[in-house]
Amino acid sequence: MQIEVSLFGQLREAVGRKTVEREVAEGATVAEVVAGLVDDYDGLASFLGDVGAGSPPDTEPGAGDANENGNGNGNGDESFAGKYVVTVNRQHVQQLDGPDTVLSDGDVLRLAPPVYGG
Secondary structure (H helix, E strand, C coil): CEEEEEECHHHHHHHCCCEEEEECCCCCEHHHHHHHHHHHCHHHHHHHCCCCCCCCCCCCCCCCCCCCCCCCCCCCCCCHHHHCEEEECCEEHHHCCHHHCECCCCCEEEEECCCCCC
């Protein structure tokens, strides 16, 4: 099945393109697609890290909570989906099944750095 991956910010710069068309297996998840992108584009590893089945294996409970400097996302998710804005067809994956969200033919996966400010 065919999906489109739209990249923003430093992720776009690392890949050198705004969008990437991907042929993926039926039942592929967001984490599997992102892992494939990291394998294909060396520059993404420094931003997305080692992408497995979502969360890093040694993540401790509360690891995503804000530290004393106020850094962190506060939701306990330190996977790429907790560090970046990840949407499937404009719906945030955290409202779906997180990195384990199953993709369908024609889906648009968007990866963007978070925007902070006020």
